[in-house]
Amino acid sequence: MSSSMIIGQYIPADSVIHRLDPRSKIAIIFFYVVIVFFANSVMSYGVLTLFAIGSALLSKVPFRYIMKGLKPVWFLILFTFLLHLFVTREGDVAFSLFGWDVYREGLIQGGAISLRFFLLILVTSLLTLTTTPIEITDAIEELLGPLKKLRFPVHELALMMSISLRFIPTLMQETEKISKAQASRGVDFRTGSFKDRVRAVVPLLVPLFVSAFKRAEELAMAMEARGYQGGEGRTKLRELQLTKIDVLVYGVFVLLVIALFMTRS
Amino acid sequence: MDISFEHVSYIYQPNSPFEHRALNDITFSIKSGSYVAVIGHTGSGKSTLIQQLNGLLQPTEGSIQIGKYKLQAGEKTKNLRGLREQVGVVFQYPEHQLFEETVAKDIAFGPHNFGVEKMEIDRRIKEAVQATKLPDELLERSPFDLSGGQMRRVAISGVLAMNPEVLVLDEPTAGLDPRGQKDIMDMFKDLHKEKGLTTILVTHSMEDALAYADHIIILNQGEIYREGTPLEIFKQHDALEKVQLDVPEVMDFLRRAKKEYGVEIEYRGQDIAELAKELTLKVRGDSDHE
Numbered sequence: 001m002s003s004s005m006i007i008g009q010y011i012p013a014d015s016v017i018h019r020l021d022p023r024s025k026i027a028i029i030f031f032y033v034v035i036v037f038f039a040n041s042v043m044s045y046g047v048l049t050l051f052a053i054g055s056a057l058l059s060k061v062p063f064r065y066i067m068k069g070l071k072p073v074w075f076l077i078l079f080t081f082l083l084h085l086f087v088t089r090e091g092d093v094a095f096s097l098f099g100w101d102v103y104r105e106g107l108i109q110g111g112a113i114s115l116r117f118f119l120l121i122l123v124t125s126l127l128t129l130t131t132t133p134i135e136i137t138d139a140i141e142e143l144l145g146p147l148k149k150l151r152f153p154v155h156e157l158a159l160m161m162s163i164s165l166r167f168i169p170t171l172m173q174e175t176e177k178i179s180k181a182q183a184s185r186g187v188d189f190r191t192g193s194f195k196d197r198v199r200a201v202v203p204l205l206v207p208l209f210v211s212a213f214k215r216a217e218e219l220a221m222a223m224e225a226r227g228y229q230g231g232e233g234r235t236k237l238r239e240l241q242l243t244k245i246d247v248l249v250y251g252v253f254v255l256l257v258i259a260l261f262m263t264r265s
Numbered sequence: 266m267d268i269s270f271e272h273v274s275y276i277y278q279p280n281s282p283f284e285h286r287a288l289n290d291i292t293f294s295i296k297s298g299s300y301v302a303v304i305g306h307t308g309s310g311k312s313t314l315i316q317q318l319n320g321l322l323q324p325t326e327g328s329i330q331i332g333k334y335k336l337q338a339g340e341k342t343k344n345l346r347g348l349r350e351q352v353g354v355v356f357q358y359p360e361h362q363l364f365e366e367t368v369a370k371d372i373a374f375g376p377h378n379f380g381v382e383k384m385e386i387d388r389r390i391k392e393a394v395q396a397t398k399l400p401d402e403l404l405e406r407s408p409f410d411l412s413g414g415q416m417r418r419v420a421i422s423g424v425l426a427m428n429p430e431v432l433v434l435d436e437p438t439a440g441l442d443p444r445g446q447k448d449i450m451d452m453f454k455d456l457h458k459e460k461g462l463t464t465i466l467v468t469h470s471m472e473d474a475l476a477y478a479d480h481i482i483i484l485n486q487g488e489i490y491r492e493g494t495p496l497e498i499f500k501q502h503d504a505l506e507k508v509q510l511d512v513p514e515v516m517d518f519l520r521r522a523k524k525e526y527g528v529e530i531e532y533r534g535q536d537i538a539e540l541a542k543e544l545t546l547k548v549r550g551d552s553d554h555e
Contacts, residue, residue, distance in 0.1 A: 011282060062282065065281065068281075174361075177361070178361060178362055180316065180321050180356070181354075181356045181359065181362040183349070184319055184349055184354045184356070185374055185375035185378060185423065186346065186350065186375055186377075186378030186379045186427070187378060188346070202364065203362075203364045206364035207362055207363065207364050211361060
């Protein structure tokens, strides 16, 4: 189970991308996601792809590993491509496949949409691959900071996020442990009819919920025992700090935007 | 059932940055009906080892023979169900696996999955709670209302009700009070004798290994470090110390009796007080002669 679940699992390394301030990473990815939709020529797509692949290479995360992480979404990308290929009926007929006409426009549309899809997923998974969950929640808390003025519970939200992120691996481990224990008692999670398999989940879910509630209670108690209280006046061990790298990366990103708009048709 | 491991290795998440070799070229065999203790530190590969005993994990290299079942690296194992019925595993903190509405239903869960008949299941429930000394009136209660020790017994009963021939115990007494620990360990010893089980006990407790097992396997960093009878193993004080394992108190007593008084005492399962008496007698006896 754990071996296939590697989408966006943090990989420690010492790279420019790792050292980038998480706020910068989130901001840049946000704007990148926006500008991907402005591309409309081969060149502009080229520029965007160059940026994405370049960042991936700079991150020092093994490329094969990133690709493996993208495995679950390959199907979606392929599906989008085929959908466009067969549904779009504009332009000239490019070729016929088993008596079904494939149009040039469909080929282009399908290719472009799939590429967009791929770029979006690549860049966003780079965020989680190179940033620890703690950094991400810290960054989100900072970025949402202005909302505090509107009495929006930013700190509580960030805390909730970091707690749930923190307990994902724990829950996964627990799931694995309990499913093994039940498999030893003859539960078969893999074969059998759909109904059987749904029923096989009950002996897994009940113990999971029981222990999750118990753990939540213990955590709350431990936090109270150590005098935890909300965001007001709370200091941080590691303050986020913008560095020269961030400035440099902003510069590169501005260049990217300029290049994109120059190559648009 | 006879169990044998032939050059077994197990690698977690191969070909990824998290690749980890948990077991490395392990070969050993266990005779049917023996009581084997597997000792090792956290991360020595104990858990990986026992998970291969009922096919939860398939060896990455090598092969395992358990009775008539064979787990071969790179091959799909046939009849895993049969294997799991024969090899009962009591995991660490087994009470975490309870989920049914009543104790009786939870105990029946295993045998029910393996297609045992209703009448036979009822008989086995009775037998299992008798073995684990659970009062009958608990059978219709919810397992979540019980005390920790009782929950542990219910979970163990659930494994016993499968009527396994091999019983694998992964630190079955962790988190229990000393009295409960002894009760549970004695219960397993009785079951082992009565039913002629093959028992494999994973433990941190050298005392338990000495008191209950007739064969000990010490794992260190995924490899077999030492193997032999408890007496053979615990004589090797220095070798054990090298991998930060303690020698049971009684064995240490024997060693020091020999070193400091030159007295050799034969170990026949005495406890510390009895050994002390024996030592005094011998030392006095010696001085009487002078």
